[in-house]
Amino acid sequence: MSSATQTNKAQLINGEWQQGHGGLFASINPANGELVWQGHGADAAQVDAAVKAARVAFYHWSALSLAERLEVVEAFAAQLTANSDTMARLIAEETGKALWESRTEVAAMTGKIAISIKAHKERTGTVENPMAGARAFIRHKPHGVVAVFGPYNFPGHLPNGHIVPALIAGNSVLFKPSELTPKVAEYTVQLWQEAGLPAGVISLLQGEVATGKALACHPGIDGLFFTGSSNTGHLLHQQYAGQPGKILALEMGGNNPLVLKDVADIDAAVHDIIQSAFISSGQRCTCARRLFIQNSANGDAILAKLVEASQKIKVGQPFAEEQPFYGAMISAKAAAGMVKAQAEIQAAGGVSLLELRQIDPALGFVTPGIIDVTRAAPLPDEEHFGPLLKVYRFDDFDAAIEEANNTAFGLSAGLLADDEADYRHFFGRIRAGIVNWNKPITGASSAAPFGGIGASGNHRASAYYAADYCAYPVSSVEADSVSLPASLSPGLSI
Numbered sequence: 384m385s386s387a388t389q390t391n392k393a394q395l396i397n398g399e400w401q402q403g404h405g406g407l408f409a410s411i412n413p414a415n416g417e418l419v420w421q422g423h424g425a426d427a428a429q430v431d432a433a434v435k436a437a438r439v440a441f442y443h444w445s446a447l448s449l450a451e452r453l454e455v456v457e458a459f460a461a462q463l464t465a466n467s468d469t470m471a472r473l474i475a476e477e478t479g480k481a482l483w484e485s486r487t488e489v490a491a492m493t494g495k496i497a498i499s500i501k502a503h504k505e506r507t508g509t510v511e512n513p514m515a516g517a518r519a520f521i522r523h524k525p526h527g528v529v530a531v532f533g534p535y536n537f538p539g540h541l542p543n544g545h546i547v548p549a550l551i552a553g554n555s556v557l558f559k560p561s562e563l564t565p566k567v568a569e570y571t572v573q574l575w576q577e578a579g580l581p582a583g584v585i586s587l588l589q590g591e592v593a594t595g596k597a598l599a600c601h602p603g604i605d606g607l608f609f610t611g612s613s614n615t616g617h618l619l620h621q622q623y624a625g626q627p628g629k630i631l632a633l634e635m636g637g638n639n640p641l642v643l644k645d646v647a648d649i650d651a652a653v654h655d656i657i658q659s660a661f662i663s664s665g666q667r668c669t670c671a672r673r674l675f676i677q678n679s680a681n682g683d684a685i686l687a688k689l690v691e692a693s694q695k696i697k698v699g700q701p702f703a704e705e706q707p708f709y710g711a712m713i714s715a716k717a718a719a720g721m722v723k724a725q726a727e728i729q730a731a732g733g734v735s736l737l738e739l740r741q742i743d744p745a746l747g748f749v750t751p752g753i754i755d756v757t758r759a760a761p762l763p764d765e766e767h768f769g770p771l772l773k774v775y776r777f778d779d780f781d782a783a784i785e786e787a788n789n790t791a792f793g794l795s796a797g798l799l800a801d802d803e804a805d806y807r808h809f810f811g812r813i814r815a816g817i818v819n820w821n822k823p824i825t826g827a828s829s830a831a832p833f834g835g836i837g838a839s840g841n842h843r844a845s846a847y848y849a850a851d852y853c854a855y856p857v858s859s860v861e862a863d864s865v866s867l868p869a870s871l872s873p874g875l876s877i
C-alpha cells in the first residue's frame with residue numbers, strides 16, 4: 384500500500400496498476416481530517432481500455448469450470464480472513480466507522496462467499512428434465528462484462544455483494560467504487576489479485592462522476608449492478624432506457640418507517656429503535672427515518688426513554704479503546720448536511736426532542752437527533768442519510784400505516800408490537816422489500832433477498848438473490864443425433 388501523500392496508481396486495467404489520466408481526487412479521514420489517499424480518476428480512454436480487456440478476459444474466465452472459478456473465489460475468502468484486521472482498519476480510517484462495526488463489515492464480506500456459492504448452485508444451477516427422444520436442460524450463462532458501482536457507507540461489503548456472485552457466474556467485472564472510499568477499493572482488488580484472479584477479470588476504475596458516467600455509458604458493457612442513492616440510480620435507469628438487452632440492478636435508498644404500538648418491554652423497544660435509526664451514524668440504507676408512536680401512556684413512556692437513551696449514545700473516534708456506538712459520518716460536509724436538514728424540518732414546524740449537533744465543523748461527528756414532526760407542514764419525501772429520526776404521533780393504527788406508506792420509497796419497514804394480530808395486519812398493508820416484527824429494521828441477512836420496491840430498487844433484489852441478475856437462463860432440447868419422429872405432422876411427407 385502506498386503512503387497518503389503520494390499520488391496512487393489508482394486504476395487496475397488488464398492486470399496493470401496505472402495512474403489515472405483524469406481529475407485528481409482524494410479521500411479524507413472524517414474523524415481527524417487527515418488525507419488518507421489521493422489519485423487521478425480514470426478518463427474515458429482508460430475506461431475503454433478496461434472494457435476491452437474485460438471482454439477478452441471474459442472468454443477465458445467463463446470457459447473455466449465452476450470448480451476452477453470457485454478455487455479463486457475461495458482463495459479470495461482466505462485472503463480476506465488472513466487480512467481481516469487490515470481491511471477493518473482501512474474501512475474505519477476511510478469512512479469514520481467504529482472499528483467494532485468495521486470488523487462486522489469484513490465478516491459480512493467473508494460470509495458472502497459461501498452464501499453466494501450456495502445461491503449460485505440453488506438459483507442458477509443446471510436442471511435436466513425428462514423428455515421423449517431427447518433431453519431438456521435449463522442452464523445459466525454469465526452476461527459477459529458487467530460494471531459494479533458501490534456506495535461509501537459499506538465500501539467493502541456492498542460492492543462485494545455484486546462482485547462475488549458476478550465472478551462465480553463467470554462474468555468479468557469493472558469495479559467503480561465510491562470516490563470517497565478509494566483505498567478500501569484498492570485493497571479489495573489487491574486481495575483478488577493475491578487470490579489469483581487472472582488479469583482483466585476484475586478491473587478497478589476509480590474516479591469521480593466523470594469516470595462513473597464514462598463507464599455507465601460505455602456500449603461495451605452487458606450490465607450494471609448499482610448500489611447507491613436513489614437519485615443516481617434514477618439517472619442510470621433513464622440512461623438505460625431503450626436498451627432492454629442490458630441488465631440493470633439498482634439497490635437504492637429508503638425513507639423507512641418503523642411503527643410502534645403497545646409494547647410492554649420499554650427498554651427492548653428503545654433498543655430496537657436506536658439500533659434501527661442510529662447504527663452506523665444513520666448511514667445505512669435500511670435505517671429508520673420515520674418513527675410512528677401511538678398517542679398513549681405506553682407511547683409517551685417509550686418516547687421519553689428513547690430520548691434519554693439516545694442522549695447517552697457514545698459517539699467517538701473509530702479506533703478509541705473504549706469503542707463508541709458509532710463513529711464519524713463520511714465527511715464534515717455530510718455532517719453539516721444533517722444539521723441543515725434538521726434546521727429545515729424545524730422551520731417547517733418540527734419540534735426537536737433531541738437536537739442533532741455537529742461536534743466539530745471540520746469533522747464528521749454528529750450526535751443523534753430526534754424531532755417530532757406530527758404538527759409540522761408536510762415534509763419532502765427525502766432520505767436524510769444520517770442519525771436524524773422524525774417522530775409522528777398517531778391515534779389510529781391504519782392511519783399510521785397509511786402515512787408510513789406515504790413515500791415513493793419502499794426499502795425497509797418494521798412494527799414493534801406485542802400483539803401478533805397487529806403484525807399480520809401491518810404486514811398485509813405495508814409496502815417494502817424488508818418487513819420486520821419486533822426486530823430492528825437494519826442488519827439484514829445476506830442469506831435472504833435484499834432489495835426494495837418503488838424508488839428503492841428495480842425488482843432485482845441483491846444478497847441471496849444476486850445470483851439471479853448475474854446470469855441468464857438458457858433452455859436447451861438436446862439429442863445425440865437427428866432422428867425422424869415416429870409420426871410426421873399432418874400435410875408433411877419426407
Ligand SMILES: NC(=O)c1ccc[n+]([C@@H]2O[C@H](COP(=O)([O-])OP(=O)(O)OC[C@H]3O[C@@H](n4cnc5c(N)ncnc54)[C@H](O)[C@@H]3O)[C@@H](O)[C@H]2O)c1
Binds near residue numbers: 536561615634768834
Ligand atoms: N439498497 C441498498 O442496498 C443500499 C445499500 C447501501 C447504500 N444505499 C444508498 O446509497 C446512498 C449512499 O451512497 P452514495 O452516496 O455513495 O451513493 P451515490 O449514488 O452518490 O454513489 C454510488 C456510486 O455511483 C457513482 N455515481 C454517482 N453519480 C454518478 C453518475 N451520474 N453516473 C455514474 N455513476 C455515478 C458514485 O461514484 C458511486 O460509485 C444512500 O442513498 C443509501 O441509502 C443503498
Ligand SMILES: O=CCC[C@H](NC(=O)CCC(=O)O)C(=O)O
Binds near residue numbers: 536666667833
Ligand atoms: O446500507 C445498506 C445496507 C444495510 C445492511 N444490509 C445488508 O447488509 C444486506 C445484506 C447483503 O447485502 O448481503 C443492513 O440491513 O444493515
